[in-house]
Amino acid sequence: MQFHIDHKIVNQIKGFINKKNDLKLTELLSELHHADVAEILEELELKQSVYIIKLLDSELTSEIIAELDDDVRDNILKSLSSKEIAEEIDELETDDAADIIADLPKEKKEEVISQLEDVEHAKDIVDLLRYDEDTAGGLMRKELIAVKDSWTVMHCVKEMRRQAEAFEKVHTIYVVDEDDILKGRLSLKSLLTTSTNTPIKDIYNPKITFVKVEEDDQEVANIMQKYDLIVMPVVDEMGRLVGQITIDDIVDVIKDEADKDYQMAAGLTQDVEAGDTIIQLTKARLPWLILGLFGGIGAAMIMGTYEEIIQSHAILFFFTPLIVAMAGNVGVQSSAIIVQGLANNDVKGSIVNRLWKELLLAIVNGIILSILLFIYTFSTDADLNTSLAISISLFSVIIVAGVIGTFIPLFLDKRGVDPAIATGPFITTSNDIFGILIYFMIARAIIGF
Amino acid sequence: MQFHIDHKIVNQIKGFINKKNDLKLTELLSELHHADVAEILEELELKQSVYIIKLLDSELTSEIIAELDDDVRDNILKSLSSKEIAEEIDELETDDAADIIADLPKEKKEEVISQLEDVEHAKDIVDLLRYDEDTAGGLMRKELIAVKDSWTVMHCVKEMRRQAEAFEKVHTIYVVDEDDILKGRLSLKSLLTTSTNTPIKDIYNPKITFVKVEEDDQEVANIMQKYDLIVMPVVDEMGRLVGQITIDDIVDVIKDEADKDYQMAAGLTQDVEAGDTIIQLTKARLPWLILGLFGGIGAAMIMGTYEEIIQSHAILFFFTPLIVAMAGNVGVQSSAIIVQGLANNDVKGSIVNRLWKELLLAIVNGIILSILLFIYTFSTDADLNTSLAISISLFSVIIVAGVIGTFIPLFLDKRGVDPAIATGPFITTSNDIFGILIYFMIARAIIGF
Numbered sequence A, B: 001m002q003f004h005i006d007h008k009i010v011n012q013i014k015g016f017i018n019k020k021n022d023l024k025l026t027e028l029l030s031e032l033h034h035a036d037v038a039e040i041l042e043e044l045e046l047k048q049s050v051y052i053i054k055l056l057d058s059e060l061t062s063e064i065i066a067e068l069d070d071d072v073r074d075n076i077l078k079s080l081s082s083k084e085i086a087e088e089i090d091e092l093e094t095d096d097a098a099d100i101i102a103d104l105p106k107e108k109k110e111e112v113i114s115q116l117e118d119v120e121h122a123k124d125i126v127d128l129l130r131y132d133e134d135t136a137g138g139l140m141r142k143e144l145i146a147v148k149d150s151w152t153v154m155h156c157v158k159e160m161r162r163q164a165e166a167f168e169k170v171h172t173i174y175v176v177d178e179d180d181i182l183k184g185r186l187s188l189k190s191l192l193t194t195s196t197n198t199p200i201k202d203i204y205n206p207k208i209t210f211v212k213v214e215e216d217d218q219e220v221a222n223i224m225q226k227y228d229l230i231v232m233p234v235v236d237e238m239g240r241l242v243g244q245i246t247i248d249d250i251v252d253v254i255k256d257e258a259d260k261d262y263q264m265a266a267g268l269t270q271d272v273e274a275g276d277t278i279i280q281l282t283k284a285r286l287p288w289l290i291l292g293l294f295g296g297i298g299a300a301m302i303m304g305t306y307e308e309i310i311q312s313h314a315i316l317f318f319f320t321p322l323i324v325a326m327a328g329n330v331g332v333q334s335s336a337i338i339v340q341g342l343a344n345n346d347v348k349g350s351i352v353n354r355l356w357k358e359l360l361l362a363i364v365n366g367i368i369l370s371i372l373l374f375i376y377t378f379s380t381d382a383d384l385n386t387s388l389a390i391s392i393s394l395f396s397v398i399i400v401a402g403v404i405g406t407f408i409p410l411f412l413d414k415r416g417v418d419p420a421i422a423t424g425p426f427i428t429t430s431n432d433i434f435g436i437l438i439y440f441m442i443a444r445a446i447i448g449f
Helices: A007-018 A022-031 A034-043 A046-055 A058-067 A070-078 A082-091 A094-102 A106-114 A119-129 A153-162 A164-169 A188-193 A217-226 A247-266 A278-304 A314-318 A320-343 A351-379 A384-414 A425-447 B007-018 B022-031 B034-041 B046-055 B058-067 B070-078 B082-091 B094-102 B106-114 B119-129 B153-162 B164-169 B188-193 B217-226 B247-265 B278-304 B314-318 B320-343 B351-379 B384-414 B425-447
Strands: A145-148 A173-176 A182-186 A231-235 A241-246 B145-148 B173-176 B182-186 B231-235 B241-246
Touching (some): A007 A022, A007 A034, A034 A046, A034 A070, A046 A058, A046 A070, A058 A070, A058 A094, A082 A094, A082 A106, A094 A106, A094 A119, A145 A153, A153 B188, A173 A241, A182 A188, A188 B153, A217 A231, A217 A247, A217 B247, A241 A247, A247 A320, A247 B217, A247 B247, A247 B320, A278 A320, A278 A425, A278 B320, A314 A384, A314 A425, A314 B278, A314 B314, A320 A384, A320 A425, A320 B247, A320 B278, A320 B320, A351 A384, A384 A425, A425 B320, B007 B022, B007 B046, B022 B046, B034 B046, B034 B058, B046 B058, B046 B070, B058 B070, B058 B082, B058 B094, B082 B094, B082 B106, B106 B119, B153 B188, B173 B241, B182 B188, B217 B231, B241 B247, B247 B320, B278 B320, B278 B425, B314 B320, B314 B384, B320 B384, B320 B425, B351 B384, B384 B425
Parallel strands (some): A145 A173, B145 B173
Antiparallel strands (some): A173 A182, A231 A241, B231 B241
16 A cells, blocks of 8 residues: 655656556546546646546546645636536535535536536535534535435335445434434444334434534534544534544544644645745735834834933843843743643633733742742842842743733633634733833833933 | 533532532433533533543543543643542543553652552553643553453354453454564454454454554654554563554544644644733743844844945835745745645755755746836836845745745755754844845845945
């Protein structure tokens, strides 16, 4: 088995395309998993990718298209006719189909839908388009196996055979009543071990974890993770079974959310990857750097107001980078731990309690660091007052930075804003300014200039 | 359904424990999912938790114990006898059982194993203890359904009925040969739709993705994610089927890795949570802050060597916080994007190419930011030379910070070190020092002091 696509195979494929050796190309690509072919397509030029998509059977290419990165997929779909796209969509499961159609331009969307062959499939897809992509409805697929509680085991097995095509992916057999209201689930064990005329009513398990269509995707992820669920049913406002969510979609939600928080903490907006273009990367990075620039200018302005003491107390100015660095570090540590705790539903107790704890923590860290700094400054060239001023400032800055770093994400979360934006450059920049301000104010109070 | 444990229920449970109202307590706790009970236990005092564990049936408590946070679990297990622990372990699946036993002190470990009732189960657990927890072997469970390729469909269904207890969790039926070598998988569809005397040989699907026991857990996670697998078989060096890994364990691997990278970027060592003690949190945070302190002292030392020009060029000193902040921000952005790319197997091309791209990116950002800074400084109080010196320094610092931020994680990765340690305080601190050094060197060259 080959999990990493190497350059040799990519070059081989390029060679076959150039020579229009369709036979060899089909043979080679059919051997590979569709996820691997998708990876290869991302390495090829658009024309080459389109050549492959048009060459292979839509049963295979539909799966490849579903795996592609959004930008590569968009470009490939632009090169296909509505008819060709509809053929791909026909092969896909409803959730993947809806995701792809949702990204099409409005007119093409309608054209593609009108050309879908299987009307039931098309109805399901259109249904799914109504849901916000960040909700349970946006994640679910329509394909599932449901049996009525009024049926017998025999009827049930017959029905399942009829729907045999979906069998390879059956994880749960849902039980619904005459009105499609979700009642529970049926284990394979019960189905295989009870006599064929037992009514489903008598053997199904009514304990089942479900979510409503409008549930937030993060919450769906938390629930499935907490209860170790592989698959979870989704019900509408009336409790009717309308779809199911499988864990592989949730893995993507978890990964995306973690990536997003990480990027926020690192000062990157948008969803960027190492492989993106310079322009995309600049867009993601420049706004935060400009914020940092303003923060630095702010710090310089504050320091400018103390210019008259620069000769008598030069050493104070030497320690400004240390003060802003520590303010930044403490702020990011505090906010990161809160952001992560909020994401994992792990922040217990009130805001006041959290702030109190952070305060204690900042005092412990602050005392240790201030003593270290005092020892250094006093043992080198500063007098007692200056050494005290620098150390006490560091202590105060650590406390303020810790409290701000804790408070802002908790505050944002309470207001319904994603607390992750409070990490990284946002916290460091505001702490830079507060840090410098506190530093010089304390120095003035102690040294008395 | 109740997904968040509220204080009311926790208080109710505390009340029942105080009044020793075992009946009500059992009634209430049996209604809840074991994952919810685990969450409640984490809110209780140790004595109260142990009371509940001893009260409830081990069929339920074993699942609760498996869900607990490590530190809470350790404390509870210390309060149980080896016999009591063995009873819990008897009820658990092999992977959870092995994880719990692995964490016990050496002597207790042997005592517990010797008191396990089911010898086959005990053998499987001891087997699993041999594997490193960061490998496929450390993640897998022994429980699985395997059928021989020489059997008929009839034989197969009979065998599955015999093992009926495991049925509720069957995701895949594996096919092996007489020597237990993994051959493929059998779909439920084939089993239900072919005649009972068809040999399995004729109907199984030989396309199956598997991993070896020694495979790294991150790689296992990448494979299962890429191929959207719910479950994956694990084979030994001879290709014999020895276990299977389910996606819920992989979700934890993905989450843990993302959390770890995030914490590294935020300057937190160890696996800390918002709910940890002050001492744990200090241990996680203080080392990075001390690193930052040394960086700040280094910056102060460099600035000290330029003391003679502080009066004539005070403004240079005002902009040091800006220079270090920008160096830090650019460094973290560059390293974060590489660390994330490496984690997602998304960094293509050579190190030289990546550095080249980062250089271009730094030039674009650097030019924009330097021009903005030049406009500000020149239009306020600085002369042309000083404004130029500050802006050109910023430009140079951005380029150096970007290149260092890109190079260090790539270098660490090549050497087999986790690149995530290169983000956060590590990068900011080294960039602080480089930044200040470059800044004053360039200023001296341009202004000529």
